[in-house]
Amino acid sequence: MDAVEPIDDWTAILANLDVRPVSAGHTPGAAGFVVRFRDRTAADDLLNGEQHILATGDFTMRPCAGFPELQTTYPFDIDAVLLNASTEDTYRTALNESLQTVLERAYAGSQVVIATSSLTGLHYAILLGHTAAALDRELPITMVGQAAKLYNALELDDPGIETREVFERTATVLEQGRVTIAGPETPQKGSAARLLNAVKDDPTGVFVQLATGDAAPVANVSCTTRYIELRNHPSIETIDRVVRELAPKQVVIKHAVGDTLKRFQRRFDHCFTWGTNDEEIHRLYEAGEWQAPEWIAETAATQIRTRQWERAQNQPFDPDGMRSPVRRDAVDLEAEGVDLDALETTFGRTSTDPYSTSTSDDDVTAVETKENRPQRGGGDSIEAELLARLEAIETKLDLDRSEETVRARVLSDGNGEQLLYLLEQADIEAGDIIEISVSGADTGETQR
Numbered sequence: 273m274d275a276v277e278p279i280d281d282w283t284a285i286l287a288n289l290d291v292r293p294v295s296a297g298h299t300p301g302a303a304g305f306v307v308r309f310r311d312r313t314a315a316d317d318l319l320n321g322e323q324h325i326l327a328t329g330d331f332t333m334r335p336c337a338g339f340p341e342l343q344t345t346y347p348f349d350i351d352a353v354l355l356n357a358s359t360e361d362t363y364r365t366a367l368n369e370s371l372q373t374v375l376e377r378a379y380a381g382s383q384v385v386i387a388t389s390s391l392t393g394l395h396y397a398i399l400l401g402h403t404a405a406a407l408d409r410e411l412p413i414t415m416v417g418q419a420a421k422l423y424n425a426l427e428l429d430d431p432g433i434e435t436r437e438v439f440e441r442t443a444t445v446l447e448q449g450r451v452t453i454a455g456p457e458t459p460q461k462g463s464a465a466r467l468l469n470a471v472k473d474d475p476t477g478v479f480v481q482l483a484t485g486d487a488a489p490v491a492n493v494s495c496t497t498r499y500i501e502l503r504n505h506p507s508i509e510t511i512d513r514v515v516r517e518l519a520p521k522q523v524v525i526k527h528a529v530g531d532t533l534k535r536f537q538r539r540f541d542h543c544f545t546w547g548t549n550d551e552e553i554h555r556l557y558e559a560g561e562w563q564a565p566e567w568i569a570e571t572a573a574t575q576i577r578t579r580q581w582e583r584a585q586n587q588p589f590d591p592d593g594m595r596s597p598v599r600r601d602a603v604d605l606e607a608e609g610v611d612l613d614a615l616e617t618t619f620g621r622t623s624t625d626p627y628s629t630s631t632s633d634d635d636v637t638a639v640e641t642k643e644n645r646p647q648r649g650g651g652d653s654i655e656a657e658l659l660a661r662l663e664a665i666e667t668k669l670d671l672d673r674s675e676e677t678v679r680a681r682v683l684s685d686g687n688g689e690q691l692l693y694l695l696e697q698a699d700i701e702a703g704d705i706i707e708i709s710v711s712g713a714d715t716g717e718t719q720r
Contacts, residue, residue: 279293280596280599281597288312289309292308292597293597294343294597295339295340295597296328296341296342297340297341297342298504299330299336299504300338300339300391300394300398301426302330302331303597303598304328304329304342305327305329306325306326306350307324307325307327308323310322311323313560322348323352324350324351325350325351325352326350326352328353328354329356330358330505331356332504332505334607335601336608337395338603339598339600339601340595340599343593343594344517349587351521351522351562352520352521352556352562353515353522353524354524355515355523355524355525356526356527357527357533359508359511360504360505361507362501363503363504366500366501367609368614368615370396370480370500370502371399371400371610371615372615372618373478373498374480375400375403375615375619376619377478377496378449378450378451381449382448382476382478383446383450383474383477383478384451384452385453385467385468385471385477386452386453386454386480386481386482387454387455387458387467387480387481388453388455389456389457389485390418392457392504393415393454394415394419394423397413397419397453398428399608399610400413400432401431402605403615404431404432405431405432406612407615407619410432411449412434412449413432413450413453414433414436414453415433415434415453416445417454420437423435428600430603439463442470443470445467446471454467457484457485458481458487459481459490468490468493472494472495473495474495475495477496478495478496479497480498480500481497481499482500482502483500484501487499515540519587520543521562521580522543522556522562523540523543523545524547525545525546525547526547541579542579542580542582542583544568544573564576676699678694678698679695679696681695692708
């Protein structure tokens with residue numbers, strides 16, 4: 273590490289070549305690079321002699337954990353783009369599906385474990401913490417292992433998040449209503465394996481895999497499992513937008529092979545598109561000019577150059593358009609893809625607790641019934657249902673303290689639901705909500 277020198281501005285590499293990092297979205301702290309070189313044959317012409325290449329790396333056009341997205345407006349022309357063409361069309365859907373599941377189960381009191389890669393875990397913890405804060409709800413989040421080390425190294429401070437780089441006992445990082453984030457996404461080793469082993473026999477526990485690669489889904493466990501592919505890459509439409517707005521002379525496609533690569537080679541008609549994936553040396557720039565690929569006919573090359581010139585006439589120019597590189601801004605949940613309105617509908621706090629009892633002027637307690645109780649979040653979340661049932665139980669106990677003991681057998685429907693089959697007759701009717709005291713068959717202990 274002592275040999276690594278961090279940079280955040282133009283840095284000379286050779287006499288006529290400089291490099292500068294730019295924020296790229298995708299993962300917290302991800303960077304692309306702009307390479308600037310001076311053509312020695314055009315040393316007397318500053319404007320024409322200076323050329324710029326943008327190497328995107330993996331990128332998004334949305335911010336990531338507060339780190340800015342890749343920008344497409346610079347105070348100079350981008351002449352060539354080394355374009356990572358990894359695409360994903362379902363990221364927003366997968367992100368909001370996972371947030372809905374995690375919040376629902378955590379607020380219902382489950383132990384929730386999330387297994388994913390370290391950088392995705394870091395990103396997800398930040399979104400989860402800020403989402404809970406936006407909902408005005410408390411949500412304890414613990415990051416462990418490598419994800420915790422990265423969070424601490426970046427010196428971040430976000431709502432509800434604590435870190436435990438090392439833990440001896442899983443009980444110290446697990447708790448009902450807490451979300452614990454660990455890696456790797458395939459829990460065969462590391463923190464994720466230890467935490468899965470701790471919750472796998474708990475029918476109320478939840479184990480969520482946020483897969484960024486080809487992880488195998490967990491099976492044959494008693495806890496609830498969820499497998500969600502969460503890859504933060506741009507859509508194909510976003511890549512089109514990047515190339516359109518940058519209007520480069522050259523595009524070199526990376527992270528694409530086979531038919532995908534061939535489609536990209538035919539996709540852009542206003543620039544020369546390279547993507548050979550061979551081991552030959554291809555010269556993009558020589559003798560003051562950007563070169564056409566040797567396999568393109570001269571008539572086709574002339575047509576492409578004409579379109580380049582037309583695009584260049586409409587290219588925006590912003591002399592102050594280059595941001596400070598790879599520095600964090602405030603987290604904008606909606607810009608990052610979070611459907612906050614939908615989550616607010618289900619989990620948001622109202623100004624008053626809709627389940628609390630109210631007292632009239634003459635101190636008579638007004639009890640809400642199932643029919644007149646305000647429905648939180650449309651009444652479609654596990655948490656709302658549990659709270660409604662608990663309050664109904666309390667109301668029943670307040671109004672009628674009669675007690676009867678009957679024996680029952682615990683059944684399961686195979687989908688995580690537990691049912692009671694009464695072995696004796698009881699004075700209850702269908703739809704009644706009752707309190708149950710559970711006596712363990714082995715210990716004789718009673719739970720309420």
